[in-house]
Each structure stands twice: as C-alpha cells, then as structure tokens.
Amino acid sequence: MTLIVLIGPTGVGKTELSLSIAESYHTVILSADSRQLYADLKIGTAAPTPEQLARVPHYFVGTLGLGDYYSAAQYEADALKKLDELFKEHHAVVLTGGSMMYVDAVCKGIDDIPTVDAETRQAVIERYEQEGLERLCAELKLLDPDYYQIVDLKNPKRVIHALEICYMTGKTYTSFRTHTSKKRPFHILKIGLKREREELYDRINRRVDLMMEEGLMEEARKVYPYRRFNSLNTVGYKELFKYFDGEWTLPFAIEKIKQNSRIYSRKQMTWFKRDADIAWFHPDQKDEILRFISRHITR
Numbered sequence: 001m002t003l004i005v006l007i008g009p010t011g012v013g014k015t016e017l018s019l020s021i022a023e024s025y026h027t028v029i030l031s032a033d034s035r036q037l038y039a040d041l042k043i044g045t046a047a048p049t050p051e052q053l054a055r056v057p058h059y060f061v062g063t064l065g066l067g068d069y070y071s072a073a074q075y076e077a078d079a080l081k082k083l084d085e086l087f088k089e090h091h092a093v094v095l096t097g098g099s100m101m102y103v104d105a106v107c108k109g110i111d112d113i114p115t116v117d118a119e120t121r122q123a124v125i126e127r128y129e130q131e132g133l134e135r136l137c138a139e140l141k142l143l144d145p146d147y148y149q150i151v152d153l154k155n156p157k158r159v160i161h162a163l164e165i166c167y168m169t170g171k172t173y174t175s176f177r178t179h180t181s182k183k184r185p186f187h188i189l190k191i192g193l194k195r196e197r198e199e200l201y202d203r204i205n206r207r208v209d210l211m212m213e214e215g216l217m218e219e220a221r222k223v224y225p226y227r228r229f230n231s232l233n234t235v236g237y238k239e240l241f242k243y244f245d246g247e248w249t250l251p252f253a254i255e256k257i258k259q260n261s262r263i264y265s266r267k268q269m270t271w272f273k274r275d276a277d278i279a280w281f282h283p284d285q286k287d288e289i290l291r292f293i294s295r296h297i298t299r
Contacts (some may be wrong), residue, residue, distance in 0.1 A: 061081070
C-alpha cells in the first residue's frame, strides 16, 4: 500500500498532475488543503471544479461550514481512518495539497495536544476581540516563554491556540510539542513540484486575475458577514474585506492578494525543503514523475 504525496507551493500546478496520477492508478485523491474543506470558499481556494471531481473522487473537499472548528489533529485522525478504508480497495492513494501541517499530520503525525473545550475556546476568542492580539502575546510570554520565542506573533490563530492549551491544562504549550514521528502502516512516497521563482510568481499573479474573472469578488461578498470566523483569515478574502470596508481600493486589494500569495508560496517552500524524503520535479516532467512512481510504489 502506497500513499503518493504530491506537494508544492500554491500555484505550482498540483491539481492537474494529481488528477493524472490518480487516473493512472485508478484511485482517489485526499485533499490536504485546510481551506478547501470549507464549502463556501470554492473560487478563492482553487478547489477542484465539478469537472475535476467527476474525473476522480476527492475527499476532504467542501465538507465544512464557515464556522466549523477543524484542526490538523482532527484531520490526522479523519484522514487515517479514511485511508484505512481506501487501502482495502486501492493499492495506492494520492494525497495532495499545500497545507504543510496537514501533510505532516498524515505522514509523520502531530503531537498529542489536548482538544480544547468550547468554553475555553470562546473565552480566549472573546479576550482577543476585546483586548487585541498584543495583550494576548504579552500573556503568552509569561505563560510559555519558550513558545513565545518561536511563534509567529502576528498569527492570532497560533497565539490563541497556545493560550487555550495553557489555560485548559495548566501546562505550557511547549510541553506537548515533542515532534516525535509516528510510524504508518503504509508506504509514503513524496513528490514535490517546483518552478523557477519568476515562473511561479507569474502563474500566481495570473491565477489571481483568473479568480477575479471567475467571481472571487462575489464569493467574498457572500461570506463577508462571517469575516470574524477563522476560516476567512485567508488570502484572497481578507484583502477584499479591506476593500469592502473602504480601507483599500480594488486594484490595491488585488495586488495585495498577489503579494500575499507569493509570500505564502515562499513559506511553503521553506517548510518543504526541510524534508529530505521529497523527490523534486518540474510539473512538466509528468512522464518522469509517473516512471518514478512506478519504480517506487509498493503493493
């Protein structure tokens, strides 16, 4: 049994190649994209189209509402359960997406961090809304100075989650972060896609323009009333919300979507390059990739 993991930065060309691989092995695709899970964010997350879904069955696409809470830990459990079912019918399954923590959750496992109860979560979110991120960061520095030194202090989701764990358990968030890899009952074959930076950036810019043509503005306007949900702290939506608020012009908002997408692609590549198990290819090397898979796949 082999899990074929196809990864790479946003806009590199994972979708079409994942379809080709899945069709070659008469199998299915698991999405490892934390935003494609939300049913109302189709255009802005470049979710598979109805035509693509008809070509190959997908899992973990469009299954959540905007307000639904979901974590990498839940994804690990759900994906492993689904893979256990799928490997009874398929000797290979494709997993693809750009959410680094979701990919690691399936391939390596993530730390056994306690699930936060609803009461604690609501209390911390209310504090964030009333007091702001800076105050929460100061408290994190007191409660868990080690994590404070490494966390992205501009990312409210990370800061809030660490504080939730501190409040709920009375222990530091750091104490739960062991980074111990878990063994999986299947072979994992990792394939990374990369392009020259200029080529990738041009694709990202053109993809944003295409999203606008396909109706990203209308999609963002529909979800605008729910902007405080974490699901909408997402490139493509948060910039257009600034335009709706009158803070930015539309051309400036579109340019910021492109810029933030490019920044995210750099973060993805930095993360993926740490993994020595990834075999790297250009997306145009489809035949070479298929040959590589055929040589390394196990039954």
